[in-house]
Amino acid sequence: MKTRLQKKVLLLTHPRKFQSRLLDWFDRTKRDLPWRRTKDPYRIWVSEIMLQQTRVTAVLEYYKRFLRAFPNLRALARADEQDVLAQWSGLGYYRRARMMHAAAKQLANEGQNLPRTSEGLRDLPGVGQYTAAAIASIAFGEPTAVVDGNVERVLLRLGGYGESESLDFWSSAQQLIDANRPGDFNQAMMELGAIVCLPRVPDCKKCPVENWCATRGEHTTIKPVSRRKARLDYVLAADRNGVALVQRAAHSRLMAGMWELPETSAKKSPSPAMQLKHSITNTDYEVRVWKGARPTGSTRIQLSRIEELPLTGLTLKILRRMGLLLHPKS
Numbered sequence: 001m002k003t004r005l006q007k008k009v010l011l012l013t014h015p016r017k018f019q020s021r022l023l024d025w026f027d028r029t030k031r032d033l034p035w036r037r038t039k040d041p042y043r044i045w046v047s048e049i050m051l052q053q054t055r056v057t058a059v060l061e062y063y064k065r066f067l068r069a070f071p072n073l074r075a076l077a078r079a080d081e082q083d084v085l086a087q088w089s090g091l092g093y094y095r096r097a098r099m100m101h102a103a104a105k106q107l108a109n110e111g112q113n114l115p116r117t118s119e120g121l122r123d124l125p126g127v128g129q130y131t132a133a134a135i136a137s138i139a140f141g142e143p144t145a146v147v148d149g150n151v152e153r154v155l156l157r158l159g160g161y162g163e164s165e166s167l168d169f170w171s172s173a174q175q176l177i178d179a180n181r182p183g184d185f186n187q188a189m190m191e192l193g194a195i196v197c198l199p200r201v202p203d204c205k206k207c208p209v210e211n212w213c214a215t216r217g218e219h220t221t222i223k224p225v226s227r228r229k230a231r232l233d234y235v236l237a238a239d240r241n242g243v244a245l246v247q248r249a250a251h252s253r254l255m256a257g258m259w260e261l262p263e264t265s266a267k268k269s270p271s272p273a274m275q276l277k278h279s280i281t282n283t284d285y286e287v288r289v290w291k292g293a294r295p296t297g298s299t300r301i302q303l304s305r306i307e308e309l310p311l312t313g314l315t316l317k318i319l320r321r322m323g324l325l326l327h328p329k330s
């Protein structure tokens with residue numbers, strides 16, 4: 001009979017000192033980010049959803065714009081999905097916006113606010129273990145640890161574990177959490193991974209918890225990521241007033257209902273009007289844009305209306321570079 005391998009749990013000596021050293025460092029050096037200036041659960045929820053698989057610098061403008069359009073839970077619940085997607089346009093992983101919108105509508109229908117516990121939050125569409133723990137600890141002070149890729153790397157290195165070793169990340173992080181300042185502690189662990197304990201070369205000289213670390217830069221914990229290459233060709237049928245776009249099917253697995261330039265398999269002119277690179281998850285696209293006539297099945301959209309539509313990130317990038325947006329977003 002097979003016995004299940006018990007996962008290891010990282011235990012540190014003097015965890016109280018570890019916590020205070022980490023929190024002191026966080027208080028001194030933390031980045032000034034808009035969602036760190038609030039305890040409003042709605043705003044923290046929006047930031048946590050936007051930050052999933054997306055860099056902080058990419059989120060900043062979207063966060064401010066989204067909150068201007070939908071300043072609270074009820075405003076988001078009342079909005080049309082197309083308007084929500086239009087505000088999200090360019091941020092990618094549009095399922096996040098749909099789920100957040102669905103959760104807001106669900107709460108508004110039930111006359112509820114955001115649940116105050118990680119357990120309650122996990123019942124909402126689009127809220128998993130990480131997001132529930134992040135919101136509950138930051139907004140409501142629940143002493144529940146979070147684990148993301150940064151925290152995993154920090155824990156592995158603190159314990160001197162290799163990638164192949166079986167560490168129980170959630171229990172290990174929970175052992176370390178400061179119950180008096182759980183939200184700050186969680187953010188400090190993630191911040192440590194994001195700006196000091198970096199994937200390739202950790203900056204151990206700047207590390208506030210080097211004394212507890214079994215690794216100290218001795219080995220890396222990089223997972224090699226294999227990337228795919230692919231090509232995309234689009235037709236740009238535009239004049240000074242409008243551009244031809246197509247809407248992705250409502251049942252598309254990716255970016256359902258969003259608008260984009262029509263794809264083509266044939267060259268429309270001797271050379272493309274534009275070439276650019278675009279990466280989505282693990283694929284690097286070589287993109288070519290060809291000037292041509294409006295393809296059958298596409299819709300001519302007035303330039304003045306384009307920014308009201310949920311555009312795919314790539315289409316937004318192309319139209320911006322071609323100078324076709326009247327109010328280019330930064």
Ligand code: SF4
Nearest residue numbers: 197202204207213217
């Ligand atoms: S000492 Fe270096 S490897 Fe260890 S946690 Fe700090 S930054 Fe990471």
